[in-house]
Amino acid sequence: MRGFKGKIELDTRDSKPDWEPFLPKKAPKGAPNVLFILYDxxxxxxxxxxxxxxQMPTLDKLAADGLLYTQWHTTALCAPTRSTLQTGRNHHLNGFGSITETASGYPGYxxxxxxxxTTVAEVLQNNGYATLWVGKNxxxxxxxxxxxxxxGEWPLNQGWDRFYGFLGGETNQWFPDLVKDNDFIDQPYMPDDGYHLSKDLADQAIEMLRNKDASNPSKPFYMWFNPGANHAPHQVPQEEIDKYKGKFDDGYDAYRTWVTARMKEKGVIPENTVNTAINPIHGDLANKLDQVRPWDSLNDNEKKLFNRMAEVFAAYSTYTDAxxxxxxxxxxxTGQYENTLIIYAADNGTSGEGSPDGSVNENKLFNGWPDTLEENMKYIDKLGGQDTYEHFPTGWASAFSAPYKMFKRYAEYQGGTADPLIISWPKGIxxxxxxxxxxxxxVDIVPTILEVIGLEMPEVNHGVKQYPLSGVSMAYTFDAKPDDPTEKHVQYYEIFGTRGIWKDGWHAAAIHAPINGTSDFDQDKWELYxxxxxxxxxxxxxxxxxEKLEExxxxxxxxxxxxxxxxxxxxVAVEILGTPRPSDEAPRDTYIYYPDTEPVPEGVAVNVRGRSYKIVANVEVTDNSEGVIFAHGSRFGGHSLFIKNKKLYYxxxxxxxxxxxxxxxDITLKPGKYTLGMEFNMTGKGEHGKILGNTNLYINDKVVASGNMQTQPGKFTLSGDGLCVGYDSGDAVSALYKSPAKFTGGQIQGVAVSVKGEPYENLESEARRAMLSQ
Incomplete structure (x- = not known):
C-alpha cells in the first residue's frame, strides 16, 4: 500500500485529500468468480x-462445459482434505492429520x-473478493x-465474510445444527413443511449472491458450497428415493464389474485397468468392520435392505446436485456463469463406516455396537426419512470406489484417495x-485458484513467516492435452496409520487398517505399484x-x-473419540445449566459416558406445566427429563x-416448587462395552420410578444435538414428545448434573445452593 500523496495544511480548505491509501484493495481486473462445490x-x-x-445432471453439464480429472487425489478423510483446500498446505502442516473429533496434542494433529x-479465503478477502461459505465446515x-x-477458528475469523452451515463433521439433514455467521440459529422451517438441508443451503447461497450483487455487482466472489451429501446420515425426500427403485438390484459385486467397464468406455481409466478384489487386506491386518461380504453370500432380506440403502444414497446425491x-x-x-471458475469435487473415497451390515444409525459404529438384520429390517420402508440415521454397508463403499482397492480412510490405496474433480470456466478454458x-x-487447488486470479500466497502474514505452499498449480492443465506429463512430482499420504507415497508415477503403500488398534507400524508390509x-x-x-521401494x-x-x-x-473409534481434550473450561464434577441457552455441544458438555451420574432440577410447577426440563442427544442416542400429563419422565x-x-x-405433580431429578448407578459393563446399572427417578427426595438401565459407552452423536435446558433442539430424544417441546406453564430455575458419585440428596441441596448463589 503506497503512502499518502495528498496535501495537509492547517485548514482543510487548503488541503488536498488522497483516498487511495485507505481503501481496501480491489480484485485484479477481469478476475473470475470462484464457485467450489465439495461433496463428502x-x-x-x-x-x-x-x-x-x-445421475448428476448439473455435474454432467459442467463436465461437458469443461474438464474431467481422472487422477485427482485427496487425503482419504474429510477434515484433513478440507484443510488442504483452505490453505494449500499438507494436512499435517495444517494441524489436521485427523478429524477434529480425534485431535491429539501433537503439531500435526x-x-x-x-x-x-493463511487460508485462501483471507488472501482473496484482502484482495477485493466477497468470501462466502455455505454448508459443512x-x-x-x-x-x-x-x-x-x-x-478464533470459526469461518468469520479465517477470512470469510459470511457463513451459513454446520461446524461439525456431519449433521441431520432434516434437523441440522445450524450456524449463521457467528451465532447458532434454529432451522428456518421444519421437515413437515418441506425442509431439507441441501435445499436450505442452495436458498442461502442464492440469497448471499443476490445480496452481494445488489450492492457490489462488480465485486467477484469466492463461494465454497459444501453440502452434507454424501456423508451419513443418508437422508432425502421419499419421492427422490422412489426414482431409483430397483436400480441397484444386481448388487454391489456386479456393480463393480459393470461400472469398471463403463469407466473404460468413457476413457476415465485405461483399458488394461484391473477391477481389484473387494477385500484386498487379509489376515490380522484386516479391520473386520471394513470387510465386504460377498454378494452371493447374502440372504434375500440382506440383499433387499442393502439395495434400498444404495437407492437412498443415490437419491441423496442426485437431489443435492439439483x-x-x-x-x-x-x-x-445474472450473466456471471461465463466468468466463474466452477470446481466440483468430493473430499475422499466413498465411506465404509456403515460396517459390513449397513446401519440405520451410523452412531452405533462409534459406540462399538453392531447392527443386526432383524433390527434394520424394521426400518426398511423408513430409510432416508426422519426415523433413520442411515449408512449403507461396506459393499457399496467398495462398489462406488471401483475399480480401486478399499475406500475412505485408506490413504495407501486409490479407493480412499482418487476422487472426482470437474472444473468448468467457459471464459478461461x-x-x-x-x-x-x-x-x-x-493441496494443488489453492495454488490453482491463486494463479487463475493473479495473486500469491503471502510469505509473511500477521508478522509470521508462512509455510511454503505444499501444492502446485493445475492451471497448466487447462490448455494441456489429456496425457501430457504432470507438473507434480511427490505426494505423501497418511490417515489413521495408513500410509503411502507417490513419486513420478510410482506409489508405495504401507498395508495398515485404520482404527484397528494393531500398531506395530514398523512391522507393516509395504507394497509397490x-x-x-x-x-x-x-x-x-x-x-x-x-531398491525403488526402499527409496x-x-x-x-x-x-x-x-x-x-x-x-x-x-x-479404535470408541477409545479415541472419548479422549479428553483441553477446552476453555476444565472438566468438573458438577455442572450447572440454565434454561433457554443455546445447545451446549457434547464436546464441552458434562460427560456422563461410562460412569454413574445424577441430574437435579429446581422447578416450579403449575397445573399447566409441560415440556422438556433437560435433554441431550436425539432419537438416535440421548436422554431427557421432562413433564407430560402432570407426570415426570426420564x-x-x-x-x-x-x-x-x-x-x-407413579404420582402426578401438583402445583408447587420441586426438586426433580434422577440418578444412574453404574454396576458394570455388558456386551460390546455397554454400561449397565440401575436408575431412580425422584420427585423431591422420593423415588417415584426405578429399574435397570443401559447407557452408551460412546458419544450420543457426532452431529451436534447439544445439551438443552427448557427445550429439546433439533431431533427429539424421545418419541413421547415433539421438538422443541419447550417447557411452559412453570419455571425452571436451573439444572445440575453431577458425575462425582455423591449421594443424590447431597447433590439436591448442593445444586439448590449453587443455583441460588448465581
Missing amino acids: DTGQAAWSPYGGRI NGRFPKQV HNVPEQDVAPGGYR QVGRVIDYLKE KARGELRHQYHHS NLEEDWSQSKDLAAQHP LKKLWMEEAKRNNVLPLDDR VYNFLGIAPEQVFES
Whole structure:
C-alpha cells in the first residue's frame, strides 16, 4: 500500500485529500468468480460423468462445459482434505492429520490452523473478493463448537465474510445444527413443511449472491458450497428415493464389474485397468468392520435392505446436485456463469463406516455396537426419512470406489484417495468435455485458484513467516492435452496409520487398517505399484524393484518429518473419540445449566459416558406445566427429563434401539416448587462395552420410578444435538414428545448434573445452593 500523496495544511480548505491509501484493495481486473462445490464421501465410480449409475445432471453439464480429472487425489478423510483446500498446505502442516473429533496434542494433529498458514479465503478477502461459505465446515476444533467458546477458528475469523452451515463433521439433514455467521440459529422451517438441508443451503447461497450483487455487482466472489451429501446420515425426500427403485438390484459385486467397464468406455481409466478384489487386506491386518461380504453370500432380506440403502444414497446425491443446479442457474440468469471458475469435487473415497451390515444409525459404529438384520429390517420402508440415521454397508463403499482397492480412510490405496474433480470456466478454458489424466492432489487447488486470479500466497502474514505452499498449480492443465506429463512430482499420504507415497508415477503403500488398534507400524508390509501402468494397484512390484521401494519408504519418512506426520495413531473409534481434550473450561464434577441457552455441544458438555451420574432440577410447577426440563442427544442416542400429563419422565434412548428406556413417575405433580431429578448407578459393563446399572427417578427426595438401565459407552452423536435446558433442539430424544417441546406453564430455575458419585440428596441441596448463589 503506497503512502499518502495528498496535501495537509492547517485548514482543510487548503488541503488536498488522497483516498487511495485507505481503501481496501480491489480484485485484479477481469478476475473470475470462484464457485467450489465439495461433496463428502464419494468415489469416482458413483457419478454419471465418470460412468456411474448415480445421475448428476448439473455435474454432467459442467463436465461437458469443461474438464474431467481422472487422477485427482485427496487425503482419504474429510477434515484433513478440507484443510488442504483452505490453505494449500499438507494436512499435517495444517494441524489436521485427523478429524477434529480425534485431535491429539501433537503439531500435526491438534485440529487448529497454526499461525504459519493463511487460508485462501483471507488472501482473496484482502484482495477485493466477497468470501462466502455455505454448508459443512469440520475445521473448527470440537471443543470450540460452543456458544460461549473461543471463535478464533470459526469461518468469520479465517477470512470469510459470511457463513451459513454446520461446524461439525456431519449433521441431520432434516434437523441440522445450524450456524449463521457467528451465532447458532434454529432451522428456518421444519421437515413437515418441506425442509431439507441441501435445499436450505442452495436458498442461502442464492440469497448471499443476490445480496452481494445488489450492492457490489462488480465485486467477484469466492463461494465454497459444501453440502452434507454424501456423508451419513443418508437422508432425502421419499419421492427422490422412489426414482431409483430397483436400480441397484444386481448388487454391489456386479456393480463393480459393470461400472469398471463403463469407466473404460468413457476413457476415465485405461483399458488394461484391473477391477481389484473387494477385500484386498487379509489376515490380522484386516479391520473386520471394513470387510465386504460377498454378494452371493447374502440372504434375500440382506440383499433387499442393502439395495434400498444404495437407492437412498443415490437419491441423496442426485437431489443435492439439483440444488447445486439452482445456484448455477442463478449465475446464468445474472450473466456471471461465463466468468466463474466452477470446481466440483468430493473430499475422499466413498465411506465404509456403515460396517459390513449397513446401519440405520451410523452412531452405533462409534459406540462399538453392531447392527443386526432383524433390527434394520424394521426400518426398511423408513430409510432416508426422519426415523433413520442411515449408512449403507461396506459393499457399496467398495462398489462406488471401483475399480480401486478399499475406500475412505485408506490413504495407501486409490479407493480412499482418487476422487472426482470437474472444473468448468467457459471464459478461461477453451476445452469442452475433455479428460485430464495428470496426477494431482487437493493441496494443488489453492495454488490453482491463486494463479487463475493473479495473486500469491503471502510469505509473511500477521508478522509470521508462512509455510511454503505444499501444492502446485493445475492451471497448466487447462490448455494441456489429456496425457501430457504432470507438473507434480511427490505426494505423501497418511490417515489413521495408513500410509503411502507417490513419486513420478510410482506409489508405495504401507498395508495398515485404520482404527484397528494393531500398531506395530514398523512391522507393516509395504507394497509397490507403477501407477503409470497399473492405476488400480493390482500388481505388487515390491519383489521386482526392492531398491525403488526402499527409496520411496525413505522418502515417506523424510516427508513425514518435514510435515509433522509423526506420531502415528490407529486407536479404535470408541477409545479415541472419548479422549479428553483441553477446552476453555476444565472438566468438573458438577455442572450447572440454565434454561433457554443455546445447545451446549457434547464436546464441552458434562460427560456422563461410562460412569454413574445424577441430574437435579429446581422447578416450579403449575397445573399447566409441560415440556422438556433437560435433554441431550436425539432419537438416535440421548436422554431427557421432562413433564407430560402432570407426570415426570426420564428417557434414555440407547442408540435409537426400540423400545426407549422410559421411567415414569407413579404420582402426578401438583402445583408447587420441586426438586426433580434422577440418578444412574453404574454396576458394570455388558456386551460390546455397554454400561449397565440401575436408575431412580425422584420427585423431591422420593423415588417415584426405578429399574435397570443401559447407557452408551460412546458419544450420543457426532452431529451436534447439544445439551438443552427448557427445550429439546433439533431431533427429539424421545418419541413421547415433539421438538422443541419447550417447557411452559412453570419455571425452571436451573439444572445440575453431577458425575462425582455423591449421594443424590447431597447433590439436591448442593445444586439448590449453587443455583441460588448465581
